[in-house]
Amino acid sequence: MTDFTSEALYTVGERETVISAARDFAAEQPDAVSFHRPVNFEWTTVTVSEFLEEAYAVAKGLVANGVQPGDRVCIMSGTRYEWVLVDFAIQACGAISVPIYPSSSTSQCEWIVQDSGAVVAIAEDSEHTQRLETFVKEGEPQEGTAHLRRVFSINNGAIKDLIQEGTDAGIEQDELDKRINDMTSESINSIVYTSGTTGRPKGVALSHYNWLSEVRGLITNPIGEACGPGYETLMFLPLAHVLARAVSYTVFIGGGQQTLWSEVSTLLDAFQRSQPHMILGVPRIFEKVHAGAKAKAAEAGGIKNKIFLASEKVAIEYSKAQDSSEGPSLALRAKHLVFDRLVYSTLRKLLGGRLKYCISGGSALNPELMHFFRGAGVRIFEGYGLTESTAAIAVNFDPDNIIGTVGKPVGGNTVRIAEDGEIELKGSVVFPYYWKNEEATEKDFTEDGFYKTGDLGKLLPTGHLKITGRKKEILVTAGGKNVSPGPMEDILRSAPLISQAMVVGDDQKFVGALISLDEEAFERFKKENGLPANTSVREAAKNPILRSSIQDAVNEANQSVSNAEGIKKFRILSRDFSEEKGEVTPSMKLKRFVVAEHFADDIAWIYSGK
Template sequence: GKGRIFDAAEATAVAYSRALDQGGPGLALRLRHALFNRLVYGKLRSALGGNITHGISGGAPLNVHLCHFFRGIGFLILEGYGLTESTAAATVNRPESLKIGTVGLPLPGVTVRIADDGEVLLRGDLVLSGYRNNETAGKEALDSDGFLRTGDLGSLDETGHLRITGRKKEILVTAGGKNVAPAPLEQRIGQHPLVGQAMLVGDQRPFIAALITLDPEAFATWLKTNGRPATATPSDLANDPTLVAEIQQAVDAANATVSHAEAIKKFVILPYDFTIAGGELTPSLKVKRNVVMERFADTVEAIYATPRVTT
């Protein structure tokens, strides 16, 4: 019963937050929100200490669904962006100008520009003047106007909010010449409760595919809910129709945001989740793509050795 109440409270919090960006919540949504504020949200805020109202997120992309959830319970997470070369934050959302899904507006004295190829460029007093004992690298990092080449891809909206869409060096180029930024699709798949990590493959391949891991705790709950043996592993159930159909929903949701040429045509459920200890994740929880590609090279080859599946 508590699980169902929390699921309803979560959905209401997300809907309430989204409505704040679309003219405000209606009466029915406000009443549901008030009810769950008493039943659930107040307890969550108490677990955070009772007085906290804002938090700042950086270092890795923040899940949009999660950000809406926290705002819906009364806790604003302000996502920012920057690099070591920009002395940490260069842009950040503010409470009065929050746009979920973006990393906010430039800090005072910072100029953001988007290059012709989509790369985010930064200029300001907080940007490095060079690298110690490496003059060549310093010249490569800055363009002729003094803008820092971040290596990230992004866009600026009509209000000047910056949205990061991926890493320039991580762009996948299919055999047909289609450029695909993996990060947005990976993040969308990762919103599914069962998914631990998602990593797209397809560079110089005929289509885009995904390597997907299962969250251990969510998987244990799924086994119990669906009457599967508690000792079953992701490898045991990698072809289980019910499990595959559920992960397919996550893939379909991601595919709905891109063109058919950019869509994920096949996916594979990997035998274990990525971890820092296992070497697949950095300390900031970014996937080490080269490590994963090396460890699952045979899996990737098998994807493209079998007939293509259109989703």
């Protein structure tokens, strides 16, 4: 058993909360710009004092609607300014926020509303509002219980209505101040329901102490520079996800500025407008940026395609050379300089031109892709964490960045590797308990207080953590070979044509893979290879050029494992995995049991040819 601890370079007082920390920051720097937001088709700035004043006004409306300290309030919305505003308003009431992904199904919403006992909900649009209004109950709840009483819609004037209702009810600031002052750092700030790759989602109770420890742990980490004054962050991941909210809190309390945007289809426009210094992404975002640039070069053909392919190779070589004692050679530096003018600078301009930090989380990013981006002048730092660790418990940073690892523990936390290879966590960001689920809480903690993550990993002598797989996802072939599918799936997903991949082979003679195609990349493939526009994936699956491209990706993945663990056969699926069908979580993690059930015939084909 090995472990590594990083010293806490911060403290969290017994009476401190996220909302009190924001209040203290506003008292020190009331005119500091915290947000950029759209108003009447124009973009405007919001100072920290303006933000808190508006949050207090919304909070008074919640109080007028009977929200008491400790009550739960749901937020179901995409990433936008109002999400953060409502979140802080809930805190100002002494209440507990319960985020719901805007993509959640009706049954998922029902479980979260009922299990949390939410009394009020704020939704984004009419669709979300109607979905949540299904669970509204009239009348007073029975003693000792709670039920959903009202749903507000952001797009239908929720903020304005709440502010007016608070004014009409005569709710004073003294009421909010008392509620804020009555909370302690151990008070629960939010109940965040896990994505639920298996079974029903569990409500992770996260305290103000957890959140402030995460915020201050990141601020006192070298990477915290990106969250400070003078730095702009473009936030587009769902704020219902613990990672996005943790970074948003850190930027706000750290004195940085942020733009919140949820329209992925117009993300490049958002990059051009906000020109961020930092973004937070999941691997699929970076994979798509790379695939898009590569596809554009391939479409241009000729010399442009040759230049991009050569620049890609040089970027990777240049990045890897930076990790060597000798560093890049003069010849490599010269090539890099040429391609920087021809290719890399264009890529950086596409991302706004000022991007200095990219943080990737959620799942592993292919190291080769990370080397490409670093060689192109876009630094990506991988981190690791879970909902149960209030997002990042480890993160890489320069000059100590080791590509292929997720960095060292954030200050105030310990990472331990159990004898069976499982990653165990202990520290200030680790949650206290699952909401109304003592059995699960007891099951997931060791006797000496470490949280059992279910992930597998190892610690390097430097303290850097390397993720090697998922304990519950280990496949055991008929020959008794243990196979960790995650790393191979990460490599497969980085191929331009591939959207999702799931490695299979439990109790089988060999390892196989289910492959779904990226819709945009498939359309380009048909055009480039003279296939009719109406050709379906199933029809194209027999195309030798398409299969050869997928086989190249499989071969690359196989290089990361032994021959016995390698993928011997793959099946191209007729459709992508779907969040609506319950096959992936909102953060794009595979729900293996669901996928295996829905694509049972395709798995059978791999092993029987029928």
